[in-house]
């Protein structure tokens with residue numbers, strides 16, 4: 001097991017954004033973290049990353065309570081922009097390798113070329129789809145055990161979406177796990193192994209997507225419609 005969320009709870013000014021969430025994240029899997037806006041997905045991921053301190057509960061990473069070693073093994077992609085306007089794509093790669101010791105420059109360069117971006121492109125000139133590809137590639141070029149991508153496919157066209165999915169599929173291995181948060185189940189249901197459904201801060205259901213389909217005949221999209 002890579003990571004465990006043990007009864008994680010977060011309250012902001014007394015109001016609970018995440019309530020008693022217990023989950024086990026296993027290697028070799030892609031997890032879909034599904035739920036409507038405000039269901040607590042981002043807050044939970046930020047606790048798993050170490051950005052937000054839980055009000056209650058704990059994060060166990062690689063068998064030990066969350067510590068600074070875990071920080072290098074968890075790669076989180078936030079929905080917020082995280083580059084400066086004056087940068088070009090090549091500079092983003094350098095910026096990342098200065099920040100993260102375990103950043104794989106070669107993987108970054110190869111993937112940038114693979115998805116049709118070029119190192120000379122400037123941040124202020126690139127489209128939403130290009131930015132989405134860059135953010136995912138920068139995050140997945142870190143050597144980590146757990147990758148968490150917050151809404152990586154929102155608002156982008158089919159081709160960019162397919163390219164991002166391809167990058168995710170080439171990264172997942174027996175040594176890591178990927179968690180993708182979204183409220184758009186249709187965008188990820190074809191390639192996730194495991195689905196976690198969140199509503200009002202709680203996990204209301206989780207399942208192995210294939211097992212669920214065999215057992216009850218329901219797809220992740222069917223479940224989403226039923227549960228939400």
Ligand SMILES: Nc1ncnc2c1ncn2[C@@H]1O[C@H](COP(=O)(O)OP(=O)(O)OP(=O)(O)O)[C@@H](O)[C@H]1O
Pocket residue numbers: 012016017035036037038039040041042043044183
């Ligand atoms: N820093 C904060 N201060 C106060 N309330 C917060 C803070 N961050 C999140 N919340 C509240 O916590 C709840 C859960 O928000 P969160 O962003 O975790 O949900 P989400 O499922 O990721 O939604 P979205 O898809 O809109 O990002 C919301 O009611 C939100 O307003």
